Amino acid sequence: MPRAGEIATDDTHDTGMDLLRFAAVGSVDDGKSTLIGRLLYDTRQLFDDQVAAVEAASARRGIGEVDLSFITDGLRAEREQGITIDVAYRYAATPRRKFVIADCPGHVQYTRNMATGASTADLALLVVDVVNGLREQTRRHACIAALLGVDQFVVCANKMDLVDWDEGAYREVTNDVRELAARLGVSSWQVIPVCALRGDNVVERSQAARFYEGPTVLEALEDAPAGAWASGHGTRSGAGARLPVQWVLRRPGGGRSYAGMVNGGALRAGDEVTVLPEGWRTTITGIETYDGPLDEAPAGISVSVDLADDLDVSRGDLLAVASDAPAVVKDLVATVCWFSDRPLRGGDRLRVKHTTRTTPARVSAVRGRLDVNRLQIDLATELANNEIGTVDLTTAVPLAVDPYRRDRITGSFVLIDEGTNATVAAGMVGEPHLAGDRAASSQALTASGSPA
Amino acid sequence: MTDTQTDGPYRTPGVRAADGLTPHGERPRPRPRRVDHLALLESHAIFVLREVAAESEHPVLLFSGGKDSAVLLHLAVKAFRPAGLPFPVMHVDTGHNFPEVIKFRDERVSQLGERLIVASVQDSIDRGRVPDPGQNASRNRLQTTTLLDAIAEHSFDACFGGARRDEDKARAKERVLSFRDTFGQWDPKRQRPELWHLYQGRVQPGEHVRAFPLSDWTELDIWQYIRREGIGLPDIYFAHRRLVVERDGMLLAVCDWVAPAPGEAVREETVRFRTVGDATCTGAVVSTARTVTQIIDEIAVSRVSERGATRADDRFSETAMEDRKREGYF
Structure with missing residues (x-):
């Protein structure tokens, strides 16, 4: 690996760098933070003063060697307890690409923070302690990542030194991951035998795993296709262009332009669009940015658009290409991850934030709960903290939704507690999303495209 | 582009x-x-x-x-x-x-x-x-x-x-x-x-x-x-000559609020600021970077972090920022 100083030229850093966002996930104490620390340390992403601070913090706690987990575990409470409480975001660059790394907590009580980190990831770096194998929390994280649409897994069979680099132990993890990936519909996965503590197969190839000829962790991360989230902001399988209206820009002297970020596909001047939920048809006459007009706005870019007709369009409305518009619904079936000590039950009133619209909603029924070990949905009437399930939701105003597996923006929402304003759930619109379909509860968990 | x-x-x-x-x-x-x-x-x-x-x-x-x-x-x-x-x-x-x-x-x-x-x-x-x-x-x-x-x-x-x-x-x-x-x-x-x-x-x-x-x-x-x-940007981000005093490993600009203590020597250096904050706790770095491109080249090879180089306010304790x-x- 080059030193930080060798990746400094304008050519490599100014433009054209592709970006991979990945999240380190897995059970508590399996070594996620140590692995990320090792990755940053061995690729020389750390500044000298940051290394010195980690060395000093380790010495202060009487830890003989440098505790690499301190590189991302930056909070006082995390260092006291030796655990990760909330996601740490770190940034790294090699000559091949830039990385945004989300080091997620493993404890079940911080599942909400893991979901936060994984929701914008294109790849999951799933860390498994080879001594213990896949635990319930490993499966929960894999399941949440897959539900969130992460379809590439790089699995680290960690702590291989503790089993004397036994090939059988590695194979056992590989077999379990193969079965899990198949159940979750994760098409791209590989298992790498590593020792994060010593750095074997993280950046430096290890001689210890004689049976293993695949890539190191860094090589796998550099080779992985840059995902839809980082480059296209939500596009997964070719939904048409959508623009949730964030803000109405009024021009001095008259005229309005509708500002927002494009997702799905590219939006072009001249496109016929539907204004949802109203259903009005009109044409885009111009796409504006501060730097001048664009003929075409790709997904992920913030613009404002001018419309041919003088319509009452406001924040919360959605412009969609007329040929491929989302459905407008007030009743939908969704998969939710519940993040509150208070259980979620049928009849609960909450607020839903979907794209740029926030509206009251009622959970008409909790239908099922996911058993993360068996990966099956059991009948249920409530969801406890950190549980995943399917619910029927009725909203006060209609929403323009796509199934989550088509579009991560128009297919996602959060639920908000009306009293405390806390965010209490992450939701993914199922397919079919219309309530009343008997098959919906079992299919809603296929939001990631998985055959549940 | x-x-x-x-x-x-x-x-x-x-x-x-x-x-x-x-x-x-x-x-x-x-x-x-x-x-x-x-x-x-x-x-x-x-x-x-x-x-x-x-x-x-x-x-x-x-x-x-x-x-x-x-x-x-x-x-x-x-x-x-x-x-x-x-x-x-x-x-x-x-x-x-x-x-x-x-x-x-x-x-x-x-x-x-x-x-x-x-x-x-x-x-x-x-x-x-x-x-x-x-x-x-x-x-x-x-x-x-x-x-x-x-x-x-x-x-x-x-x-x-x-x-x-x-x-x-x-x-x-x-x-x-x-x-x-x-x-x-x-x-x-x-x-x-x-x-x-x-x-x-x-x-x-x-x-x-x-x-x-x-x-x-x-x-x-x-x-x-x-x-x-x-x-x-303010021009203190670009290299210039300035009177400085070295304190706790940092170069502080001599000004109304930063006076040399007994035993501290004032010297003139070519410096720039990597961060801008309160003058009493924001250090300068020795640098000849006079343009944005030169600054980009300089920080790309730097081995010291932005705040580590320049901010006394982060040095009070391990978790000063938190x-x-x-x-x-x-």
Whole structure:
């Protein structure tokens, strides 16, 4: 690996760098933070003063060697307890690409923070302690990542030194991951035998795993296709262009332009669009940015658009290409991850934030709960903290939704507690999303495209 | 791409700002631009600015005159022109700022025709809100009281800031929209889940959120964007000759509030500032970088972090930033 100083030229850093966002996930104490620390340390992403601070913090706690987990575990409470409480975001660059790394907590009580980190990831770096194998929390994280649409897994069979680099132990993890990936519909996965503590197969190839000829962790991360989230902001399988209206820009002297970020596909001047939920048809006459007009706005870019007709369009409305518009619904079936000590039950009133619209909603029924070990949905009437399930939701105003597996923006929402304003759930619109379909509860968990 | 080379030790701040008020359709059509990482960072920051401005009653943009807040203000202009900004700009002035920075602040805001609020630490001292730490002491920590008082006075429920996650290990943990209770406190154990781009800043009266549109930007991203966009900066960011005194391994500028202690030698060095804050705790670095490109080359090979090189306020303890943020600091 080059030193930080060798990746400094304008050519490599100014433009054209592709970006991979990945999240380190897995059970508590399996070594996620140590692995990320090792990755940053061995690729020389750390500044000298940051290394010195980690060395000093380790010495202060009487830890003989440098505790690499301190590189991302930056909070006082995390260092006291030796655990990760909330996601740490770190940034790294090699000559091949830039990385945004989300080091997620493993404890079940911080599942909400893991979901936060994984929701914008294109790849999951799933860390498994080879001594213990896949635990319930490993499966929960894999399941949440897959539900969130992460379809590439790089699995680290960690702590291989503790089993004397036994090939059988590695194979056992590989077999379990193969079965899990198949159940979750994760098409791209590989298992790498590593020792994060010593750095074997993280950046430096290890001689210890004689049976293993695949890539190191860094090589796998550099080779992985840059995902839809980082480059296209939500596009997964070719939904048409959508623009949730964030803000109405009024021009001095008259005229309005509708500002927002494009997702799905590219939006072009001249496109016929539907204004949802109203259903009005009109044409885009111009796409504006501060730097001048664009003929075409790709997904992920913030613009404002001018419309041919003088319509009452406001924040919360959605412009969609007329040929491929989302459905407008007030009743939908969704998969939710519940993040509150208070259980979620049928009849609960909450607020839903979907794209740029926030509206009251009622959970008409909790239908099922996911058993993360068996990966099956059991009948249920409530969801406890950190549980995943399917619910029927009725909203006060209609929403323009796509199934989550088509579009991560128009297919996602959060639920908000009306009293405390806390965010209490992450939701993914199922397919079919219309309530009343008997098959919906079992299919809603296929939001990631998985055959549940 | 449209990479405008705008090098020079000191550009007139905000040359592009003047044309911001013209309807943007009138400017020449740019060449098609590739969606690179700077374009995505810019787009995301604009998205956050619009989202928070739309959902809060009384937003405000915190502006120190430093490079990150200069980028943030530029992005706000891009998000809301041709209209004016839907929020005022506020500076928490310690009274120990570099004069070049205050000049830049005033010029930039007036050039944009926006409203500037100055919340003064000196006022807080004069009114007895905080004890006077003395002529030469850092006023860094006192800013928190002044900031929280100003937030209460103006009923601000959302404050945009230019903080970046790569600056510090506590900031690396913070959400893009970071909730503050009625005491202005950050509770790192109870952050709201923040999924996808669904930023959720609903608060009760007296509470507020801090919004950080530059969360995912690195120091290098900031400088590359400054070069691409031609964003003006105070000239203390560029190499110049200055009288300095070495203290705790840092080079402090000799000024009204930093006098050499007995035994400390004053010397003249060619330096620049990598961060800009209270003059009593912001160190200079020895540098000959006089242009943005030279700065980009310099920081790309630096082995010392931005704050590690220059900020005494982070050296009080292992978790100095976290401790200050818990109290309501930026």
